[in-house]
Amino acid sequence: MTAGVAELPGAPAVRRRVTVVLDGFLEHKAGTAAKLRMPTEVTECLRDFLAAGGKRLRPLLCVSGWQAAGGHGTPEALIKAAASLEMFHAFCLIHDDVMDNSARRRGAPTVHRRLARHHAHGRTATAARRVGVSGAILVGDLALAWSDELLHAAGLTPCQLDAVRPLINDMRSEVMYGQYLDVTAAGRPTADVEQALRIVRYKTAKYTVEHPLRIGAALAGAPLAVHEALSAYALPVGEAFQLRDDLLGVFGTPEVTGKPSLDDLREGKHTVLIALVLQRADAHQRSVLHTLLGAPRLDEAGGDRIRELLTATGARDVVEDMIGTLRAQALRVLETAPFPPHAAAHLRQLADAATARAS
Amino acid sequence: MTAGVAELPGAPAVRRRVTVVLDGFLEHKAGTAAKLRMPTEVTECLRDFLAAGGKRLRPLLCVSGWQAAGGHGTPEALIKAAASLEMFHAFCLIHDDVMDNSARRRGAPTVHRRLARHHAHGRTATAARRVGVSGAILVGDLALAWSDELLHAAGLTPCQLDAVRPLINDMRSEVMYGQYLDVTAAGRPTADVEQALRIVRYKTAKYTVEHPLRIGAALAGAPLAVHEALSAYALPVGEAFQLRDDLLGVFGTPEVTGKPSLDDLREGKHTVLIALVLQRADAHQRSVLHTLLGAPRLDEAGGDRIRELLTATGARDVVEDMIGTLRAQALRVLETAPFPPHAAAHLRQLADAATARAS
Numbered sequence: 001m002t003a004g005v006a007e008l009p010g011a012p013a014v015r016r017r018v019t020v021v022l023d024g025f026l027e028h029k030a031g032t033a034a035k036l037r038m039p040t041e042v043t044e045c046l047r048d049f050l051a052a053g054g055k056r057l058r059p060l061l062c063v064s065g066w067q068a069a070g071g072h073g074t075p076e077a078l079i080k081a082a083a084s085l086e087m088f089h090a091f092c093l094i095h096d097d098v099m100d101n102s103a104r105r106r107g108a109p110t111v112h113r114r115l116a117r118h119h120a121h122g123r124t125a126t127a128a129r130r131v132g133v134s135g136a137i138l139v140g141d142l143a144l145a146w147s148d149e150l151l152h153a154a155g156l157t158p159c160q161l162d163a164v165r166p167l168i169n170d171m172r173s174e175v176m177y178g179q180y181l182d183v184t185a186a187g188r189p190t191a192d193v194e195q196a197l198r199i200v201r202y203k204t205a206k207y208t209v210e211h212p213l214r215i216g217a218a219l220a221g222a223p224l225a226v227h228e229a230l231s232a233y234a235l236p237v238g239e240a241f242q243l244r245d246d247l248l249g250v251f252g253t254p255e256v257t258g259k260p261s262l263d264d265l266r267e268g269k270h271t272v273l274i275a276l277v278l279q280r281a282d283a284h285q286r287s288v289l290h291t292l293l294g295a296p297r298l299d300e301a302g303g304d305r306i307r308e309l310l311t312a313t314g315a316r317d318v319v320e321d322m323i324g325t326l327r328a329q330a331l332r333v334l335e336t337a338p339f340p341p342h343a344a345a346h347l348r349q350l351a352d353a354a355t356a357r358a359s
Numbered sequence: 360m361t362a363g364v365a366e367l368p369g370a371p372a373v374r375r376r377v378t379v380v381l382d383g384f385l386e387h388k389a390g391t392a393a394k395l396r397m398p399t400e401v402t403e404c405l406r407d408f409l410a411a412g413g414k415r416l417r418p419l420l421c422v423s424g425w426q427a428a429g430g431h432g433t434p435e436a437l438i439k440a441a442a443s444l445e446m447f448h449a450f451c452l453i454h455d456d457v458m459d460n461s462a463r464r465r466g467a468p469t470v471h472r473r474l475a476r477h478h479a480h481g482r483t484a485t486a487a488r489r490v491g492v493s494g495a496i497l498v499g500d501l502a503l504a505w506s507d508e509l510l511h512a513a514g515l516t517p518c519q520l521d522a523v524r525p526l527i528n529d530m531r532s533e534v535m536y537g538q539y540l541d542v543t544a545a546g547r548p549t550a551d552v553e554q555a556l557r558i559v560r561y562k563t564a565k566y567t568v569e570h571p572l573r574i575g576a577a578l579a580g581a582p583l584a585v586h587e588a589l590s591a592y593a594l595p596v597g598e599a600f601q602l603r604d605d606l607l608g609v610f611g612t613p614e615v616t617g618k619p620s621l622d623d624l625r626e627g628k629h630t631v632l633i634a635l636v637l638q639r640a641d642a643h644q645r646s647v648l649h650t651l652l653g654a655p656r657l658d659e660a661g662g663d664r665i666r667e668l669l670t671a672t673g674a675r676d677v678v679e680d681m682i683g684t685l686r687a688q689a690l691r692v693l694e695t696a697p698f699p700p701h702a703a704a705h706l707r708q709l710a711d712a713a714t715a716r717a718s
Contacts, residue, residue: 029532032532033536036533036536036561037557038536038539038540039536039539039540039543042536042539091500095496095497095500098493098496099489099492099493099496101489119543122547123546123547127546130458130460131542131543131545131546133458134457134458134542134543135539135542135543137454137457137458137496138454138535138538138539138542141450141454141500141503141535142531142532142535142536144500144503144504145503145528145531145532145535146532148507149528152524158517165511169504169508172501172504173388173391173501173504173505174395176497176500176501176504177392177395177397177398177401177501179497180397180398180401180494180497181397181398183490183493183494183497184398184478184490184493184494186490187482187486187490188481188482198396202395
């Protein structure tokens with residue numbers, strides 16, 4: 001998520017409080033591990049990983065959902081439930097990085113790389129790499145289990161727990177299925193726009209936007225109409241957000257996006273943009289694309305050739321149009337949504353920020 | 360776990376009912392996946408995996424714990440909670456197989472191998488292997504999330520849920536830490552017996568025996584004295600069980616144990632047996648062992664040389680003595696434990712079966 005996100009009023013305070021909850025929880029876990037004479041690098045890895053990712057997007061959206069449902073203030077139970085989403089997200093990213101064999105995340109080595117180095121002594125490079133991967137799978141597993149502990153230790157009422165549990169269940173399954181679609185589609189780009197949109201919906205729109213908003217709303221005891229309005233808003237915003245991210249991943253200025261502009265193309269990611277260009281390309285263009293997309297050694301000249309085709313076939317313009325349409329759709333929902341005015345205003349701002357060009 | 364396990368009276372009925380719960384749950388999940396147009400192989404993999412492993416050891420121990428605490432009959436909520444332990448175990452094994460790069464489990468290809476084949480079309484062998492590993496990590500993640508859903512959908516009372524949640528939390532963290540110790544110790548065998556015993560305690564004694572027993576007891580509202588007696592019984596039984604398994608892994612007849620007798624030695628697993636032989640070996644013997652242990656191409660002659668040293672140094676006898684001591688310790692607990700007579704009798708039988716020679 002490289003696009004900027006509108007600041008919730010009070011966001012810095014929410015971020016700080018979420019961080020305090022996560023630090024306290026992990027300190028407690030480190031204490032337990034020490035008592036059991038278990039290795040300390042597990043909690044250290046998680047603590048550093050969580051400290052490095054300061055945006056707290058999902059916790060903030062959880063608070064936005066609470067406010068959209070008329071929730072007052074930011075009670076500690078809400079902050080703790082929001083923190084459990086951040087711990088869950090750490091699980092997702094740590095496992096994603098293993099699957100993508102990524103070297104860096106949040107300006108530091110990924111967990112599997114860090115653990116490989118930690119356990120390198122007396123091992124071959126291959127053996128150390130394997131220990132690193134195994135360790136990261138387990139650190140991710142612990143983050144998933146601990147996100148569940150955080151949720152249940154949040155001090156929610158039985159009624160609040162009953163309201164959020166089905167949403168948490170859906171969130172977990174859907175993001176895992178979304179990632180499954182993503183990894184099984186990668187490296188074999190096709191013209192299947194529907195499939196690419198399904199990945200966007202499950203990995204981003206539902207996971208990053210809809211579920212956090214609705215979990216916050218459920219904690220405030222939101223009626224069905226609020227949940228429906230939040231979903232109707234969240235899905236187009238989330239999809240537009242990801243489409244903007246895909247465009248920036250290819251056309252963005254690396255200095256602005258913070259992401260090398262060849263990574264997505266080298267990976268052969270099955271994005272909507274790529275599905276569209278394959279759909280619209282003629283036979284010659286398609287064969288060029290099939291040679292270049294997913295080539296691990298793709299160079300700048302190859303990247304430029306793909307960019308030319310994305311523009312020439314009109315795929316880039318179609319994605320820009322889709323973003324505009326989705327943004328308008330989300331804003332229309334807000335006109336009639338049963339949210340308090342300050343919550344609606346914030347969500348409007350968020351829709352603008354998530355879909356705006358950043359290059 | 361290759362050693363035989365004593366049959367709980369009514370075990371076949373419990374097994375059948377657990378299987379019905381798991382099948383029903385996965386059928387429901389397959390239906391949801393179909394509605395969302397998600398790939399069907401995820402639930403198919405899990406269903407086949409769970410169908411192939413018919414022992415249901417942890418669910419049976421959960422029922423034993425219920426009975427030890429004076430629980431009557433086998434209510435459906437107990438069976439469902441027990442089934443959630445089996446789903447959790449599927450998660451453990453699927454991820455373990457990825458970490459160990461195992462080819463087969465329960466007489467069939469492991470999940471990562473099966474998914475690699477499923478997604479082989481249009482991919483290089485390396486790319487297919489990576490998709491298989493990623494897919495298996497995700498199928499494991501889903502099994503973990505779904506074990507939690509099963510537990511919460513079991514129809515437990517709030518009081519039962521409150522009683523089991525801390526045990527479930529400990530079970531999850533401790534088996535993950537145990538596996539972490541195991542993978543970071545593998546391939547670098549040392550004379551550290553304490554460390555080897557710690558792995559046995561967390562990966563087997565607590566996870567396989569103590570937690571299932573105590574979770575069942577908690578469901579029956581067991582008082583502290585019952586929990587303490589179950590722990591005092593479970594830890595030595597579980598440790599003895601694993602020590603027997605380690606001996607059989609090296610000295611057992613493959614036709615009886617169902618496990619090739621060179622696997623553990625080739626992996627360089629950090630077992631108590633190996634730690635002891637390294638502790639007792641002289642300099643020459645130690646250098647022979649360091650050359651042979653963990654060698655991926657270790658042959659039968661090399662295996663025989665290790666077996667000779669295990670016997671000559673007395674390591675094998677020490678482990679036999681430990682098993683005897685642990686077994687006696689567990690049986691002593693049963694003499695004064697506050698369990699109903701039929702439950703105590705069953706646990707006595709279990710201690711015998713778990714520690715007996717099978718070759």
